[in-house]
Amino acid sequence: MRRELVKGDLPALVLGVLSIRPLHGYGIAREVKLLSDNALVMKEATLYSALRALEQDGLIVGEWHPQEKGADRKVYTLTEAGANEARKRTQELKDYAALLRKILEKLDAGKSEPKGIGHAQTT
């Protein structure tokens, strides 16, 4: 199953990936792809607007690093505020995932025992 990354989840994922180690933009995209076993799809251009927004909010810092081969590369690192925000947002995502699972389980249980509005009442 492949699905498009939901609007709003990308910054949290970026913070989560950068909490492991500093990375450049392509590295972050590759890491998200690897972590999801190629299931999550994103247009890579959206990654950079998320990185800019996180930089502006002071959660990450981007620095150009010279490379042995080729041009300089911009590597992003979490700030202290970013590390705190990463923990907070990943917890929110986990809570949200748990809530969705709970709702879906109840829906499955409801399908197996039909009752309530919409069903004909016998007299």
Add this chain to the structure above:
Amino acid sequence: MHKQLEDYLTEVGRQLSSLPKPRFDDELNEMRQHILSAVIANQELGQSEETAVANAIEKFGTPEEVVTNVLWAWRRHLWQVNKKLFSKMAGIWSLFYVFTLLTSAHTPSQQGRVFLFWASTITVFALFMLVPHYFRMRTQSPLPSSL
């Protein structure tokens, strides 16, 4: 390979020409580095040079998608800068209002006092309401649909 990539970046750069040069250079350099990394990765998977570049560019996004995202981030930055500037200006405008009220209270003629009172009230009201609204309209926009 480089021609296809350079044509793509030239088109993106053309649409981003309104950005300040340091920001423009930063964005284009980062895009170039990203796409080149993707091309290398694609070639390692056995793709030909031309296919690798085409796939890397497609994965990155169309010029329109790229420009939408870059400009969204730039406008967000401008809004944050303007918001800070506005907060500082609000203090100065408040002092200006108090000053004009005091001046109008000491104006000899009744008409002068009324005129100064309403002129200063309307001016400060306009500054507080219209300027941030103007900046908000110019700098904030809905998130790009692909974000």
